[in-house]
Amino acid sequence: MYSKYIAIFFVSACVVVISGQSYEDKRCKCVCPSPAAVFNNSATTSTDHRRHYIANVPPNKCNCKGVILPRDGAEITEEFCPRCECKYENRNTTIIKVVVIIVIWVIMLLVVYMGFLICLDPLINKRAKASYQEHTNEDDESTIAGPSQQMGARGNVLNRVTHQQDKWKRQVREQRRNIYDRHTMLN
């Protein structure tokens, strides 16, 4: 549980640190057929050699006149313009960056926790089980009657976390039995 907050802190720290690179958030993208295909009256090369023009202009100038003519004026004349498609697009690079980094972090955390549960947890539990054998039975019964009062009396944070974790593990085990062993759900 706490690791999640630490992770969020780390992510925000990372985001603050890596904010150098400048990528534009707005663009005007135009696509035209190649001038050769149009002027030579040959249908041979109609699919290849499309031209992409990307420029950073205000939305009202996002058209052939504003983008293509200044760049390729020699080759492309104004009457060519109706053949071009221009589209104004925008995006938010910060959101993309933050989201992707958070996703990577969450996946890594989950994988680490999974590794912990698979490798280390059985070892710890084996040692603990030897001394708490009879206690577990009693605990099982008390969960039905009212676990909250008992835990409140003990009051230890660590205990409560372990208790919550045990409860969660029991639930997951039950779910696993339903799905993978008995096949009663989600087939």
Added chain:
Amino acid sequence: MDTLSVETSEKEALISDVGDAVIFSGMQGDDDIPGIGQYDDFHTIDWQRDIARDRMRHRYIVKKRQDSIWDLIKGAHDAWSGWVCVLLVGVCTGVVAGVIDIGASWMTDLKFGICPQAFWFNREQCCWSSNETTFDDGNCSQWLTWPQVFGESREGAGAYIISYLFYIVWALVFAALSASLVRMFAPYACGSGIPEIKTILSGFIIRGYLGKWTLIIKVVGLILSVSSGLSLGKEGPMVHIASCLGNILSYLFPKYGRNEAKKREILSAAAAAGVSVAFGAPIGGVLFSLEEVSYYFPLKTLWRSFFCALIAAFILRSINPFGNEHSVLFFVEYNKPWIFFELIPFVGLGIIGGCIATIFIKANIWWCRYRKYSKLGQYPVTEVLVVTLVTAVLSYPNPYTRMNTSQLIYLLFNQCGISNSDPLCDYDRNFTDVNSAIEKAAARPGVYNAIGLLFLALLLKLVMTVFTFGIKVPCGLFIPSLALGAIAGRIVGIGVEQLAFHYSKIWLFSGECQTGVDCITPGLYAMVGAAAVLGGVTRMTVSLVVIMFELTGGVRYIVPLMAAAMASKWVGDALGRQGIYDAHIALNGYPFLDSKDEFQHTSLAADVMQPKRNETLAVITQDSMTVDDVETLLKETEHNGYPVVVSKESQYLVGFVLRRDLNLAIGNII
């Protein structure tokens, strides 16, 4: 303790049918005993009782409102809490959908290459402001494909092999991660979730199905499994994710968190929000919730769903995950007319769609049943890996299956314009006269090659989806069925288009197509085909048409879509009775009473039921039982609930009490 006075007052509070007799005492009763009003795992809820409880709570608040200013505020908070709750659900659903969209599109492109300057960009974003005037199929110099990372050239046999290997390895890594996270942390996160949501909304309790861990794992697992290139979509799981959010957020408002029947109102709204963000179709989402998933849908819930779907779509739209000002990748804008004759191919597409859907449902159910009862079910992770490996190996050689399925749908829906350089648009067009409209044209070999590849893609997708839907990762089937239909539709569309080009003199096309204007749009056929297959698989009609026309932004195509959806539903219903979700509910044996089923029997329950003569009926009498009696009754019988009668002699029914509530009440006295 013996007189049971406490017990009876408790019991009365529980008995919904006599709600008027216990005006406000129920309120205190609810607060005193923790757990009253909740249900055990895999039990069904008592709608009448929960609604009566809510009515009592409401009357209590209304009565208290006059007492003090604080109670007045509490009353006001109670009145608006439903709207606040769906607002929060909408906001969270929009944000989570944005995270999934961005994460999945980045991770999908990770299979092909990386953007070294800013690793968090996918290919499209990486080449966002590239200055090169020509670049083929979206690769620019900033974007490095894997062969380039290892110093190879971009083209050539070696590069192809490296790309192929990386594609397979990444797909396997993503699928393995997804499957093992699901298995380790939240097994309930697998599958599409819509059959289960339907069951839950009809009043069944599955503990943990809408919990925190299910939510987290479903989101992460969905990103991973979509990126692995498996033949699955994120739309169905989005409904599950939204419902999880609805469930979690409803605990902030005791009115909904403590009352299962009321909670289902929030869940209905959340399901609407899920579809709303999945397709960018708010109204379609509301109708989907109404037509397909919801069970109890009062008018108040309709308005809340509307609001929730609106908020969710708005939030996702402002995140703008695809950079195209829309919340789905395959949004297309159409404004071309269709001619009356085309209704015949559209209905034909509906029939084809119904057939494809029936084949899919039958095969998928057969495979899932085989998995359930054979040894295959014992190897869930291995199964995922094998399916992924086969999908990846077979998908890569064909460019139409190699690309992301959403992109494929976008490509198929699109009409051939200037900007489309795919072989699918390899027409013999004349670009010389700049000011004329795009004319109809003969297809060149590129189109026929593309049709061949698309046909292979259709077969591959159909077979792979049969095996994919039901493996133990988060997976939905809206996108695969849309893709299947779009491929079939596009092929038919090109056929009709070429027919119109070569035989433009025959009377069918005579009116509209003679002038040389491009009169048949294959993209429209793809759209209609997609609607037909999806309609056949899920048996949706109204919501499907609305979703499709919200996707395309064209009201003009409602009639073709309706015709195809209807034809597909008829064919589907004739060939196989159930839609895929109902079939999965039946396969899993969930206690789902379908409201669409007709009532066939005329006999009364009293005539059919035969009480065993020698056994006495286990009943609780109204006011003459001791705690001891009740405890013995609970020990000796195993029923889930007991009828409450006036006395043993005159067994007039007063109400009904659940075993769980009796246990809780007795535990509370002692």
